[in-house]
Amino acid sequence: MELDLVTYAVPFLLVGAKTTLLISVFGVALGLPFGIALAVIRTSKNRILNRSADIYCAVFRGTPMLVQIFVIYYGLGQLSAIRSNPVIWWIVGDSLHAAILAVVLNTGAYTAEIFRTALLSLPRGLIEASQACGMSVWATFRHVKFPLAGR
Incomplete structure (x- = not known):
């Protein structure tokens, strides 16, 4: 392997890696x-x-x-x-x-x-329990659905 070719190609490869x-x-x-x-x-x-x-x-x-x-x-x-x-x-x-x-x-x-x-895939019981506690749809999503789905 020629060292000149490597030293010529590496700067171009680094520019491509930066873009990627x-x-x-x-x-x-x-x-x-x-x-x-x-x-x-x-x-x-x-x-x-x-x-x-x-x-x-x-x-x-x-x-x-x-x-x-x-x-x-x-x-x-x-x-x-x-x-x-x-x-x-x-x-x-x-x-x-x-x-x-x-x-x-x-x-x-x-x-x-x-x-x-x-x-x-979330259990329906968790969502029903949060709604039974008086949580709004947005609060149920923010406090119950999204943290569990994010896992």
């Missing part, structure tokens, strides 16, 4: 709360919200992330309405931002499925 860490940190940091919100929507009784969240999760869990990145970066950039909007173009027009958005959307879909199953 940046995408993954932002993707997980933004995708986790988005996924928890989606999980709550998927367990709600509102049929329209529930069904739209189900479709979203099915699409993003059913397609490869590379395809999602291509659609976000190359596909959405072709629409003139997106190119004329500076905020959306800032997100979609830059390759790093498009990759972060794809990771956020994908992580949100997988996290929503994980938290949805965790919320549905």
